[in-house]
Amino acid sequence: MVNDLKQKWVKPKKSNVKKHQAVSGCRVKKQDGNNATKQLNKLMFFLWRPKLLLSMIVGVTAIITYPNIDIGKFLPITSIKIEGEFTFLKKQQLHNRTMPIASGGFFAVDLSAIRKTLIEMPWVEEVSIRRQWPDKLLVRVIEKKPVGFWGKKGMISTKGEFFVPEHMPEFELPHLFGPQGQHKNMLQELARMQAWLLATGLRIVNVELNARRSWTLTMRSGLELRLGRNQIQERLNRFVSVYDETLKIDKRAIKYIDMRYTNGFSVAWKKA
Secondary structure: OOOHHHHHHHOOOOHHHHOOOOOOOOHHHHHHHHHHHHHHHHHHHHHHHHHHHHHHHHHHHHHHOOOOOOOOOOOOEEEEEOOOOOOOOOOOHOOOOOHHHHHOOOOOHHHHHHHHHOOOOOOOOEEEEEEEEEOEOOOOOOOOOEEEEOOEEEEEEOOEEEOOOOOOOOOOOOOOEOOOOOOOHHHHHHHHHHHOOHHHOEEEEEEEEEOOOOEEEEEEEOEEEEOOOOOOOHOOOOOOOHHHHHHHOOOOOEEEEOOOOOOOOOEOOOOO
């Protein structure tokens, strides 16, 4: 009978469902715990940055200790660093323009007013300003790069901007003369014309566009090329062909070449 009971009794199998649920629940709790730890670590890393922590401590302490503090005078700016590479501007000049406007506190200083003051200077192209804790301003200035003279007193930058410097630099740059507001268009045409003349070895030093929109070019050699109003590219191509075949070989000094003819041109020679 004992044997029969032993044979009939079977050890029950353990259920894997509860075990699986327990393991899953453990994993979920672990993941939640890991996420919370990561978020806490991020927060602690953010808060424990030295400069940030110091500024928060100083700010909170000042508000608690001096509730009527004048934020405009709190932590006054004592240092201004000018950054950039300059040919025509001077760091001291930029510093002197900046310092009177930066008289407010670290938090109240008007960065837009400083930028406006500097951007009005003829040689300044762009300005960026940022604060550096606890009492410093970093001012980055980009200087204009001139590519040509406009009229008698103006200049044109690489971006086609017209400006009038206090003193005209002694640079070997092309001079452009034309109607008001045409400087950008003329600069673009100058670049194209110089490219078309590349094969001749001639260099344009003067470009004139008169009131009738007629073009006249003057080369470094003193040669004057009259192109007129229309068919500028065709006339320049004709000039290049003729110059290489005939005029370049002729040793006589040319005063001007007039290309304003339908199928030809005229040449005026300098007197011996």
